Structure formats: structure tokens, C-alpha cells
Amino acid sequence: MARRILSVLPFGVMALVVVVDVTAGSGVGLLPLISLGPAFSGLVGGWRRTLAVGLLSLLLCTALGWYDGLLDSRREYTALASVAGVTAAGLLASVNRLRRERELASVRSIAEVAQRVLLRPVPRHAGHLTTAVAYTSAVAEARIGGDLYEVTPVPDGVRVIIGDVQGKGLEAVETAAVVLGAFREAAPEEALLTEVGARVERAMERELNGEKFVTALLVDISPEYGATFLNYGHPPPMWVPSHGEPVFPEPEEYALPLGLTAHGAEGPKPFHVDFGPGDQILLYTDGVTEARDADGTFYPLGERAGLLADADPERALAALRADLERHVDGPLHDDAATLLLRHRS
Structure with missing residues (x-):
């Protein structure tokens, strides 16, 4: 709409x-204001459009000078010089704007490629699970944010990570790449989930030198033993049993985020839920639960668990995302990732 107005x-x-000018006469002295045409024209469109508007304004200025009887006057020459000068300035501004837009488009393209490489599509079916993911970055200009996720099938089940990186934009890519690379390597190799977390922690300490941290939730899900969680300062998962109200299982004591536990702090202790057939687990980042409406009320995720009842997990997440945007009445102010895990009967 704004572009159309411009x-x-x-x-x-x-x-x-x-x-x-025609109505009030030449005494009003508005003739130089014809130069506003090419001045505003440089805000949108290319240099050819600006040049065309400039030529049109010169013709109008000449026609009005003839109508007002000012063709040989100093006022007419001053107005024509104003139009020509503003047109030249508009052409330079238009060329510079187009060059910056091309550079920005290139940055966006690089960011999108980095995001696709970093956050690969989750498998729709992973072991005994059906999965779906929805992700919205708050950095619309770069189309890349600070949340991460991965679903990795392993011989005895599925291992999952979701996290929120300190910072946003391209600066968050390096941290997310380190975390996801370490998780993807460790998840199929380590017998214990705590060892997977320890390897991710060591990778962050080695690559990032303690300069960044990541809140993260690691999950180990098997058909026989349910779901085991390892929480590094991340919002709790929402477990939706097939028959019952949603539950937000939490550890007895929260641990520090990844990147901080290497400084002598004790790591997280695993905790367990009986995740069975027909159950769902929603993993999410704080961009979901900390989204506020106009009155400052946080998004009531537990009350919206019914939106996940759709048989298609992607449609279920789409409904949840649409409801979240209605809650904030506009775009989100923080990155928001949701990862839905369903236990297939």
C-alpha cells in the first residue's frame, strides 16, 4: 500500500x-514546487521513471510559465533550474537506491541459503514418530533467526534438539551451526543423552570460546521407554496425552544454557515422561510463550492445545501459528519455532 502511494x-x-497555479494565478509563486515531482519519484522505481517524471515536470513548468506570461522572466528560469537540479539529484538517489536494493537482495539470498543448509527440513516420519515444524524469524530483513532444531532417527528411537541462540541474524548462524553439527554427529553415536549434551557443550567451548550461549532441550524418544528430556535452561515441553490435559514437565532443577555449563556448573539431570501411542509433544522456543497481546498478556499455550487436534501435524502447527499472530495482532517480535512430535499408534 505504501509503495503504491509513493x-x-x-x-x-x-x-x-x-x-x-491555474486557479490562483502566478502571484502565488508555486511554480518551483513542480520540482517535487521528480524529487518524490526517486523514492520508488528506476532511474528511467525518475527521468521521465523530470522531463514531464520541465514541460509543465514551461507550459505554466507560458500561461502565466513568465517565459522570459527570472522566475521562470529559476523554476526551470530548480526542476533540472532536483531531477538530477533524483536520478543519483534512484541509482544509489537500486544499487543498495541489489546488495540487500544478495544478502537476503545468502541468508536464506544459510538458513536452509542449517535448518534442514525435518522428516515427516522419523521412526515411530510423525513430525512437523514451523519457524518464524523476527528479523524479516535477513529472513534468518536465532532458533534451531533437528530430528535424528537412531537405531532405538529418535533424538531431537530444539534451541534458542543468544543473538539474531547472521551472528547467530555460527553458534547454531556449531550446536547442530555437534548434535548431528553425537546423536547416533552416544548411548546416553547426557553424553550427547556433553559433546555439544565441548564443541561450543572449543569453537566459540564461551562467547555465546544457547538454551536448548534435548529429547530421546523410544517406542518402549517413552521420552527422556535434558533441559539446558529452555522452556519446558508441552506433553499432550491422548486422553487428558496438556502437561509441562520440568526438571527438579534447571541447568544453565549450553555454553555456560563448562565453567564449573553442574549439567542438567535427565527426566522422563511416559510418551505413548496417540500422545503429542510440542517443543517450542520462548518466542511463542513470551509473545504478548496489547494488554501485555503472555500467549496461553496450554489453553491452545486443542489447536493441535488436526490429523495433519503441519496444519495443526499452522493453526497454532495463526492463533499466535492473532494474539499479538501482528508480526512476532521474537523468533518463534515450534516442533510437533506425534507417537504413531
Whole structure:
């Protein structure tokens, strides 16, 4: 809408000046304001459009000078010089704007490729689970954010990670790449989930030198033993049993985020839920639960668990995301990732 207004603004301004000049007469002295046409034209479109508007404004300025009897006057020459000067400035501004837009498009393209490589699509079916993911970055200009996730099938089940990196944009990519690379390597190799977490921690200490941290939730899910969680300062999962109310299982004591436990702090203790056929687990980042409405009320995720009842997990997450955007009445102010895990009967 704003771009459409800017597109017609140069012609509207010039038309207004013409109408006022013809109606009120030359004594008003609005003739130099014809130069506003090419001035506004440089805000949108290419240099050819700006040049065309500039030539049109010169013609209008000449026609009004003839109508007002000012063709050989200093006022007419001053107005024509103003139009020519503003047109030249508009052309330079248009060329520079187009160059910056091309550079920004290149950065966006690189960011999108980095995001796709970093956050690979989760498998729709992983072992005994059906999975779906939804992710919205708050950094619309870069289209890349600070949340991460991965679903890795292993011989005796599925291992999952979801996390929230300190910082956003391209600075968060390096941290997320270290965490996901270490998790993808350790998840199929380590027997214990705590060892997977320890390897991710060591990778962060080695690669990032303690400069970044990540809140994360690691999950080990098997058909026989349910779900085991390892929480590094991350929001609790939402477990939705097939028959019953949603539950937010939490550890007895929260641990520090990844990247901080290497400084002598004790790591997290695993905790367990009886995740069985027909159950669902929703993993999410704090961009979901900390989203506020106009009154400052946080998003009531537990009350919205019914939105996950759709048989298609992707449609279920889409419904949840749409409800979240209605809650905040607009775009989100923080990255928000949701990962839905369903135990297939």
C-alpha cells in the first residue's frame, strides 16, 4: 500500500501545483514546487521513471510559465533550474537506491541459503514418530533467526534438539551451526543423552570460546521407554496425552544454557515422561510463550492445545501459528519455532 502511494505521489503533487497555479494565478509563486515531482519519484522505481517524471515536470513548468506570461522572466528560469537540479539529484538517489536494493537482495539470498543448509527440513516420519515444524524469524530483513532444531532417527528411537541462540541474524548462524553439527554427529553415536549434551557443550567451548550461549532441550524418544528430556535452561515441553490435559514437565532443577555449563556448573539431570501411542509433544522456543497481546498478556499455550487436534501435524502447527499472530495482532517480535512430535499408534 505504501509503495503504491509513493508511486502516484509525484503525479499527484504536480497535478496539485498545476491546479493551484491555474486557479490562483502566478502571484502565488508555486511554480518551483513542480520540482517535487521528480524529487518524490526517486523514492520508488528506476532511474528511467525518475527521468521521465523530470522531463514531464520541465514541460509543465514551461507550459505554466507560458500561461502565466513568465517565459522570459527570472522566475521562470529559476523554476526551470530548480526542476533540472532536483531531477538530477533524483536520478543519483534512484541509482544509489537500486544499487543498495541489489546488495540487500544478495544478502537476503545468502541468508536464506544459510538458513536452509542449517535448518534442514525435518522428516515427516522419523521412526515411530510423525513430525512437523514451523519457524518464524523476527528479523524479516535477513529472513534468518536465532532458533534451531533437528530430528535424528537412531537405531532405538529418535533424538531431537530444539534451541534458542543468544543473538539474531547472521551472528547467530555460527553458534547454531556449531550446536547442530555437534548434535548431528553425537546423536547416533552416544548411548546416553547426557553424553550427547556433553559433546555439544565441548564443541561450543572449543569453537566459540564461551562467547555465546544457547538454551536448548534435548529429547530421546523410544517406542518402549517413552521420552527422556535434558533441559539446558529452555522452556519446558508441552506433553499432550491422548486422553487428558496438556502437561509441562520440568526438571527438579534447571541447568544453565549450553555454553555456560563448562565453567564449573553442574549439567542438567535427565527426566522422563511416559510418551505413548496417540500422545503429542510440542517443543517450542520462548518466542511463542513470551509473545504478548496489547494488554501485555503472555500467549496461553496450554489453553491452545486443542489447536493441535488436526490429523495433519503441519496444519495443526499452522493453526497454532495463526492463533499466535492473532494474539499479538501482528508480526512476532521474537523468533518463534515450534516442533510437533506425534507417537504413531
